[in-house]
Amino acid sequence: MGVSIFIQQVLNGLTLGAVYTLIALAFSLVMGILGILNLAISEIFMIGAFVGFSLITAGVPVWIALIGAMIAAALVSIVIARIGYEPLRNANHITPMLSTLGFSMILQNLATNTWGSDPMQLTLEGWLETRFSFGLVSLSVVQIVVFVVTVGLCVLTALLIQRTDIGRALRAVAENREISRILGVRPRRMILVAFALSGLLAGAAGVLVGLHYSVITPYIGVEIGLKAIAVMIVGGATNIWGALLAGPLIGILEVLTVAYGGAAMRDFVVYGFMIVILLVRPQGLLGGSSKTSGGRV
Amino acid sequence: MILSVRDLQVSYGAIPGIRKIDFDVAEGEIVAVIGANGAGKSTTMKAITGLLPFQGKIAYKGADLAPMRAEQNLANGLALVPEGRGILTRMTVEENLRMGAYLRRDTAQVETEIAATYERFAILGERRSGIAGYLSGGEQQILAIARALLARPKLLLLDEPSLGLAPLMTEQIFAFISEFREQGLTVLLAEQKSKHSLAVADRAVLFSMGEVVASGAARELAEGSLIRDTMMAL
């Protein structure tokens, strides 16, 4: 009995952690190239959730809704890059960050005006509700979908960054903008690519969280976005692959805390863990020296 | 003339980088640009390759370079090996080489040339999967040159390739440079040290404080005392 509950909680934690991982990757992609935290990502994630929910409610199949939400989120992200970042790119780092914070307020406002501030409930298609039971442990189709989509997107992102021309160009811009230009890369275009990729991942995460909880509000971005930033820091802000380790870790930690310590302990434990990591290993779990980490992107 | 520079001026805000630079490079030549610290060698090379806005006129194959962006210049055959090598230190040797061919679309040919690069520069072959930042300075310089060659340049600009290298390595780099001439490549070579560069160059241009103070056949400049006097006067 005890073991089953524990396994059940770990599975739930992995699902939650998968979503954190996606959003943390979204933060890292922009952070790696520009050295700034795009604070609007939390709200891009929330917009993705609403677009996905609206599409599903309108009868669009889940897969198409997922892709639609990803594209919508990428477009929002590109707009933010153009209006909120580009004109400020020569300013001190704090300025574009404040500008993305401004955008996050605007997006939240937009969402409350469009969808209202009451929770939006989703009735899932029948097949998504199915649960598979293994003794006392059970796994829903939604959980499997969340997990498979996350792993798939992480693998695709990794392949793109490590194995393609675009990925190498992104890393070149992240390391040294002038050298990237010498090699024929157009840094401003790559910045848009990074924002777009980041939007795609955040948008997907939004739909997945929505499916997982089957209820969303315009405020989900704040809480989950902050957790994702914690994931990025714990994993190592200088190494985006750190999120793949830290996401599941924090997801499981959070779920186990709720199960055994009570919901009130949750944020205390998660952010406490982040602070402990910052104290004992400031570069994060996988962040090493700039040479060995293989770069931020 | 493959390249002609007339009345070139570049300023960094209020600081004058170069005041008045004129010179030409003919196809197939190696032209050395000699000058002390701050003479304006790097600034000139960056202006030519499109990394810095400039005043005056630069023509490459007869076309005005003023409106060109860096990647257009590279696509047209102007490749720069920057001062300090400009290696992407977090990437592997192979990834650096692939970045050299970033604008090329003839992928099969690029693969062949990367394989040929490993033959020609054995050290790069041995270290292909290693992080480029861990190569020695000389190895990094070879990587930087090999990477620029993968862009298939017509005019190669080398900014102080011997900077910080031991004599043996310097010899080797200059041996490569003289091979380029045999392949029909045109080279613009910036150096502080004139001995090696004048030995491989056809012609030389002497920079001082952002202006051209002398130019002529490399052999004549090497024999005269003008270079020594100019450098001493600073």
Ligand SMILES: Nc1ncnc2c1ncn2[C@@H]1O[C@H](COP(=O)(O)OP(=O)(O)OP(=O)(O)O)[C@@H](O)[C@H]1O
């Ligand atoms: N980024 C910059 N900002 C301000 N001034 C600059 C900058 N780069 C170069 N300069 C100035 O422009 C002038 C020419 O510098 P440049 O780097 O072109 O000289 P150089 O001949 O390449 O010297 P070195 O042999 O030391 O590399 C110098 O006075 C230098 O101080």
Ligand SMILES: [Mg+2]
């Ligand atoms: Mg220089």
